[in-house]
Amino acid sequence: MELPREPQLLRKAILQKRNQTSLLDRNLAFSTIKFYLLDLPEFQNASSILGYYGKSSSGEFDTSSLLAEIISMKNKRLFLPRCDSEKIALDLYFIQNLTDDIEKGAYGIMEPKIRIEHRVPLTNIDLIFVPGSVFDRSGRRYGYGAGYYDSLLQKFQGIKIAFAFEFTVMDFPLAVHSKDVPVDIIITPSEIIRAIPS
Template identity: 35%
Template sequence: MESKKEFRREMKEKLAKMNKWEYEQSSFEIARRLFAGREWKEAETVAVTVSIFPEVDTLQIIRRAWLDGKQVAVPKCVPGERRLDFRLLTSFTQLERGYGNLFEPKTEETAPLSPGQLSLVIVPGLAFTKGGHRLGFGGGYYDRFLAGYRGEFLALAFERQLVPKLPVEAHDVPIPKIVTEKEVYRSC
C-alpha cells in the first residue's frame, strides 16, 4: 500500500484538476446535504475550518450558520503543542493568515470555546474511505482533538476524494459520517 505522503500528493493533484464550476456546484450540493442533516439542524455551535481551494467550500457553510443563528467556531493551530484551539468567529474580518498559511481567527478579536461548547465539528481531510477512514493533511491535529472529543463530528468531501483503502494507524480516528455531493456515507 502507498504511504500517506504519496496519497496526499496524488489527492492534491487530483483535486487541482477540478474546474471552477465543478468545484462550485459540488460544494453547493455538499452544503445542501449537510444542511438537511440532523447534526446540522440540532447544532448550536458549528466548528469548521476556513477552506482554501481545492477543499470543499466552507465559506457558504459559515454564512449559512450565521443566518441560521448558530455560533461558528474556527480552529487556531498551536504548533508547539500540536493542538487546536477553537475560537468564536462572528465576522470574516476576524481572520488572518496563520499556521501553514491557513485562515485562522485573530486571538485578540475572538473568544475561546471549549470542546464541550461545540455541537458539531466538521473535520477536514484529503481522502476518505466509505468506511470512515480519513487521510488528513499530516499534522495530526484533528486526530488528537477527536480522541478526547465527545460531541458530533462528520466530514465533507468531493466524491473524487473517496478511495477504496487508506493506510491507517492506531491513532487515526474514524469519521462516522461523510457528506459528498452525491451521497451521505455512514460508517457507524
C-alpha cells in the first residue's frame, strides 16, 4: 500500500493500522522489544529512566510490565511524566510504586500523582523512552500532535529510545521541523535501529 507523505495523513494512516493490531499481537511484539531493550548497553548503563504508560486503547504498547521491572532493579530509578495542559509541558516525578504513585490524568493516560517531594528536573534523567506514532530510520518521529515532548527533548542531552512496530518505521525521511529532535534508537520486534542523522 502506498502511504501518503503529508504528515497528518501519514500519521492517520499508520495509527489506523496500528489500532487494528490485536492486543495479543501487540503484547507479543512488546515482549520481544523488551527482550532487546534489557540487553541494550545504553539501557544497562542508565540509572535514571523516564518512562511512559502506554495507552492500550489507543494502540500503544502496554509498558506497565517494563515499568514494574525497572522499579525492581536495584541500580535504576523510574520517573514518569505528568502533562501540564496549561503550559503544554511535562513535569517529571519519581515513581516507587505503580499502584500508589499514579492516577488517571490528561488524555486518559496513567500519570504520576502530584507530590512535590517527588518532582525532579530533567537534568536528573539520563535515558528517555519516547512515545511516537511514526518514525524514519534516521530517528525522526511524529508524536500525536499535542507537542508535549518537543520542548523536553530539545533540552535533553541523554539517550532517547522509541518502541515501534516495523510498519510504523518509514524508509523515506519524515517531513519534520528543524527544531524537532530525533530519537537515538528505535526498537522493533525484528531489529534495533541506531539512528544515523541525515
